[in-house]
Each structure stands twice: as C-alpha cells, then as structure tokens.
Amino acid sequence: MTVSEWVEAWWAGRQANKPSTSARYRGLLDQHVLPRWGRLPITAISRGEVQQWATRLAAGKSPSTARQALGLLRGALDAAVNDGVLQRNPAVGVRLPRMPRSEPSPLTHGELWKLADAMPTDRDRVLTLVMGYGGLRWGEVTALRVRDVQQRGAELRLREAVAEVGGHLHVGTLKDHETRTVVLPATVATELASWIKAKDSNALVFPSATRTYLRNGSWRRNVLNPVLEATGLPQITPHNLRDTAATLAINAGASVMAVAQLLGHETPSTTLRHYAGTFPTDLGDIAKKLDRAARTAKNKSRRREGAKDAPTRDRP
Structure with missing residues (x-):
C-alpha cells in the first residue's frame, strides 16, 4: 500500500472539521505531504527522511506550515500503527524550530x-x-x-x-x-x-x-x-x-x-x-520589594556577626 492510498482512506474516515479547516488541511496534503510521500510504500518511510523533509519545509515555507503538514502525516501514520499496518510511526519524535511569537498590531x-x-x-x-x-x-x-x-x-x-x-x-x-x-x-x-x-x-x-x-x-x-x-x-x-x-x-x-x-x-x-508581551509583569516592583527584604536580612546578619566578634569585658 502506498502512502497516498493510505492517506486518502484515512482522510475519508476522519471526523469532519469546519469547512475552512478541512480546506486548509486538504491543501497541506495536496501541496506538501502527498507530493513528497504519496508514491512510496507506507513501510518505506524513515524517521530521518521525515526530519529532513520537515526541516526543509520549515525553512522554505514557514515553521507553521511545516508543523501542520507534519501533524497531518503523523496523524495518518498513527492510524496505520493502530490498524497494524505499521509497527511504529516514523513521524514521531521529529523536531521543528520553535514558532516565532506573532506580535499584535493594535490601535490606541x-x-x-x-x-x-x-x-x-x-x-x-x-x-x-x-x-x-x-x-x-x-x-x-x-x-x-x-x-x-x-x-x-x-x-x-x-x-x-x-x-x-x-x-x-x-x-x-x-x-x-x-x-x-x-x-x-x-x-x-x-x-x-x-x-x-x-x-x-x-x-x-x-x-x-x-x-x-x-x-x-x-x-x-x-x-x-x-x-x-x-x-x-x-x-x-x-x-x-x-x-x-x-x-x-x-x-x-x-x-x-x-x-x-x-x-x-x-x-x-x-x-x-x-x-504575553502586553500584560504588565510588575517585575520592577517585585525587584524593589526583594531588594528591601534582602537589605533587611543583610543588616540583621551583619549585626549578629558583629555581636559575636565583639570583645567581652572581664567581670570584677
């Protein structure tokens, strides 16, 4: 069985998504997953090849595109493992660059x-x-x-x-x-x-x-x-x-x-x-409070050490 044959059967049996989500996922399959893997036997995929493919996709398109395309391939192969078609999923454990956090562009x-x-x-x-x-x-x-x-x-x-x-x-x-x-x-x-x-x-x-x-x-x-x-x-x-x-x-x-x-x-x-960057952190106030507490503890420690080192007078 080829990857294309398995993916199409898996796709037909999936729980329906919203139309916009289904269209986006179908586009990822047709543009990125099936052109690379579709003709191969489903048992011929190696983890190293999946890692190389996902890394190139992240560099050529975007980390987001690579993450979603990899997720679809992983989901299809998970189903193959569950059905006994594969012994293990070669898409599991593949690492991708962290997605950059999108900065909001608000108006005042x-x-x-x-x-x-x-x-x-x-x-x-x-x-x-x-x-x-x-x-x-x-x-x-x-x-x-x-x-x-x-x-x-x-x-x-x-x-x-x-x-x-x-x-x-x-x-x-x-x-x-x-x-x-x-x-x-x-x-x-x-x-x-x-x-x-x-x-x-x-x-x-x-x-x-x-x-x-x-x-x-x-x-x-x-x-x-x-x-x-x-x-x-x-x-x-x-x-x-x-x-x-x-x-x-x-x-x-x-x-x-x-x-x-x-x-x-x-x-x-x-x-x-x-x-996250919009919420106030109050780190400045926290640092000031910590400094006050640290100074108090430091002064108390010095006073205690001073009392220990002070010479004692001889009693009459």
Missing part, C-alpha cells in the same frame, strides 16, 4: 475612534467599534443578527460564524463550537443600539449592500484600506481590530482569564501565547 483608543469617525457609513463605523472593543472574529461579527444583541447593545450573544472557503460562504458554529457572550462599553453599546433600532430581529447586524453576509476581502478593499490611506493610520487588517480589543482590555486591567473569555480562546495559554 484615539486611533480606533479616528478610524471609526472616518468610516463612510454608519454600518462601517459601528462595525469598527464593535470589533475594536468586542474582539470578535470577522466570521463572528458578520454572522451577528439583531436578536443576538441584548441589554440595549451592551451584550452580544455569539452563536454562529461565517467562513469563506473557495469563494463560498459557510455558516456554522463558533471556532470552539460553544456560544459565548461579549460585553461592550456603554459608549459603543449606545451606538450599536441606535444602529439596529427598528431592524427585524432576524436581520444581520452588518449586512452587505445586497443584504447578505459581508465579505472580508470586499470590506478591506472598498472600505478599510481607503480610510486608512486617507487618515494616515497604520495599515491594519480586520484581525488587528481584535488585537486592539485585547490590548485595550489588558491596559484597563483585565486578567488573562478575562481576555481569553472575551476573545473566545479555548485556553488562557492561547491568550498568553499571543499577548
């Missing part, structure tokens, strides 16, 4: 409001503020319906997300498959409540001109990029508005857990991986 409060004020329509203005303070993903904010806006705009109940795959839109659950609630500042909530006033409860909050789901590429090209150029603001993407929401929340004193809940991260470790 002032820059966010400057961007919102320059937007050509009320829809775009409110959309910018909701993303900039609510931290919603693009697929979440564009799937938002009027019925999901509660407490006069102060709370958003996120239930669905839209994903664009190969030019087609797919509506499904959120990234972690769980609904969540996002709380907005009162200033933004007031603008959102005014925007959706008199709209049908089933209507999209931020529809396109044709009353369908707003597409990321179209909005960036026709709205965001021209406004950024006209205002001289940093060149950002809609995802950077999510960075903005996280950073502004952290600067306001939000904990790691609170920011993870705001962004819909599955674990706080994901939040730390992306925003």
